[in-house]
Amino acid sequence: MALEYEKQLATHETGIPGLVVVDLSVHGDNRGWFKENWQRAKMAGELGLPDLRWVQNNISFNVERGATRGIHAEPWNKFISIATGSVFGAWVDLRAGSPTFGRVYTCVLDSSKAIFVPRGVGNSYQALEDGTAYTYLVDAHWSLELKKTYTFVNLADPDLAIEWPIPLDQCEISEADKNHPMLEDVVPMQPKRT
Amino acid sequence: MALEYEKQLATHETGIPGLVVVDLSVHGDNRGWFKENWQRAKMAGELGLPDLRWVQNNISFNVERGATRGIHAEPWNKFISIATGSVFGAWVDLRAGSPTFGRVYTCVLDSSKAIFVPRGVGNSYQALEDGTAYTYLVDAHWSLELKKTYTFVNLADPDLAIEWPIPLDQCEISEADKNHPMLEDVVPMQPKRT
Ligand SMILES: Cc1cn([C@H]2C[C@H](O)[C@@H](COP(=O)(O)OP(=O)(O)O[C@H]3O[C@@H](C)[C@H](O)[C@@H](O)[C@H]3O)O2)c(=O)[nH]c1=O
Ligand SMILES: Cc1cn([C@H]2C[C@H](O)[C@@H](COP(=O)(O)OP(=O)(O)O[C@H]3O[C@@H](C)[C@H](O)[C@@H](O)[C@H]3O)O2)c(=O)[nH]c1=O
Numbered sequence: 001m002a003l004e005y006e007k008q009l010a011t012h013e014t015g016i017p018g019l020v021v022v023d024l025s026v027h028g029d030n031r032g033w034f035k036e037n038w039q040r041a042k043m044a045g046e047l048g049l050p051d052l053r054w055v056q057n058n059i060s061f062n063v064e065r066g067a068t069r070g071i072h073a074e075p076w077n078k079f080i081s082i083a084t085g086s087v088f089g090a091w092v093d094l095r096a097g098s099p100t101f102g103r104v105y106t107c108v109l110d111s112s113k114a115i116f117v118p119r120g121v122g123n124s125y126q127a128l129e130d131g132t133a134y135t136y137l138v139d140a141h142w143s144l145e146l147k148k149t150y151t152f153v154n155l156a157d158p159d160l161a162i163e164w165p166i167p168l169d170q171c172e173i174s175e176a177d178k179n180h181p182m183l184e185d186v187v188p189m190q191p192k193r194t
Numbered sequence: 195m196a197l198e199y200e201k202q203l204a205t206h207e208t209g210i211p212g213l214v215v216v217d218l219s220v221h222g223d224n225r226g227w228f229k230e231n232w233q234r235a236k237m238a239g240e241l242g243l244p245d246l247r248w249v250q251n252n253i254s255f256n257v258e259r260g261a262t263r264g265i266h267a268e269p270w271n272k273f274i275s276i277a278t279g280s281v282f283g284a285w286v287d288l289r290a291g292s293p294t295f296g297r298v299y300t301c302v303l304d305s306s307k308a309i310f311v312p313r314g315v316g317n318s319y320q321a322l323e324d325g326t327a328y329t330y331l332v333d334a335h336w337s338l339e340l341k342k343t344y345t346f347v348n349l350a351d352p353d354l355a356i357e358w359p360i361p362l363d364q365c366e367i368s369e370a371d372k373n374h375p376m377l378e379d380v381v382p383m384q385p386k387r388t
Contacts, residue, residue, distance in 0.1 A: 031261040031366045040249035041335050055234040059277050061226040083253050083277035083327040133277040133327055141235050172225045
């Protein structure tokens with residue numbers, strides 16, 4: 001997929017409150033390219049994204065086109081972007097009491113497009129290219145015990161009707177992700193206790 | 195290059211004070227792999243790296259094996275790691291008054307090995323694979339004006355005698371990086387005014 005260079009840094013609404021797509025400025029040259037993946041003053045300042053302290057930076061690498069992960073709503077915020085390759089991403093509002101509970105947003109992300117995913121919005125993606133590296137920042141520490149507090153929903157739920165570019169039965173998916181409940185059986189994520 | 199999975203998180207000294215190599219734990223599975231690239235509690239807590247607030251996350255992408263960048267000492271700290279591919283990295287102490295001023299450390303970084311580079315230590319790398327994506331976190335904002343305050347040294351300086359795996363005359367290098375001074379003409383980086 002051809003990468004678009006020198007886009008103006010900008011945000012786009014998605015129909016799910018708090019879920020915000022971000023155009024990144026990628027600078028190409030003789031060596032390859034360079035980008036600011038996150039830049040606090042510009043993104044939290046000018047663009048108005050939440051000014052969070054990121055405590056983890058994670059990378060998932062997908063060997064083959066089609067690898068699919070999700071749908072995971074976790075008790076923290078995420079800023080997601082692509083180091084190399086591209087993904088089809090799907091997000092589902094799983095927040096208790098949200099007026100858009102169950103709403104789905106999908107789009108393609110490459111290295112010039114990032115997304116801010118608020119706590120309680122389910123996250124998933126399918127790699128569209130071999131060797132896709134997916135990076136994200138989160139504002140709380142992951143632990144195996146905390147997994148009990150996630151809200152999961154099934155990638156294949158017909159009610160969500162996500163049109164995965166590569167049929168899921170041809171994709172590498174973890175055992176855990178094959179067994180998540182359908183939306184009607186999901187326990188919505190409660191707001192953070194303050 | 196074959197990636198080593200499930201290494202124990204650990205640090206290694208380099209002979210340059212404050213420059214610390216970090217073994218990362220990469221988890222492989224049917225989809226590819228997953229790693230915590232930075233994890234504040236483990237790295238700043240258990241491993242004893244400085245507990246910095248990262249304000250930028252940058253990615254540079256190198257189309258071809260051989261692309262070489264550096265040597266740049268900047269007025270901020272960096273935590274560097276590899277999303278995909280591998281690099282030969284070279285670091286030079288350029289801090290005014292440092293007992294190891296001019297000392298060079300080199301090593302290969304792949305996705306399972308990161309490095310903490312303190313303010314004033316010159317940073318450079320050569321991509322060892324086509325399509326190498328290099329990511330880093332910094333604790334201060336970059337700007338074009340601040341470039342005047344960097345300390346640069348030449349990749350080809352015979353006094354540094356860095357043994358680049360791919361000869362520099364066969365490599366993509368920026369015009370700026372071809373013209374940096376030799377070590378003997380470098381103005382060392384002064385400590386941060388507090
Ligand atoms: C998420 C995570 C996993 N791990 C470990 C646990 C496993 O050994 C390995 C893979 O974990 P899994 O849960 O199978 O990864 P995964 O890739 O299926 O999970 C991810 O899916 C994305 C769609 C979500 O947005 C992410 O937030 C995360 O949930 O990595 C960490 O060490 N730290 C972490 O932060
Ligand atoms: C470093 C940087 C560059 N840029 C822009 C300026 C240029 O248009 C483009 C490429 O910048 P250059 O300085 O040529 O990138 P570069 O890849 O030669 O510079 C890098 O080299 C590494 C060895 C250092 O460790 C890095 O800290 C950085 O100095 O990206 C930013 O927008 N933000 C930044 O933080």
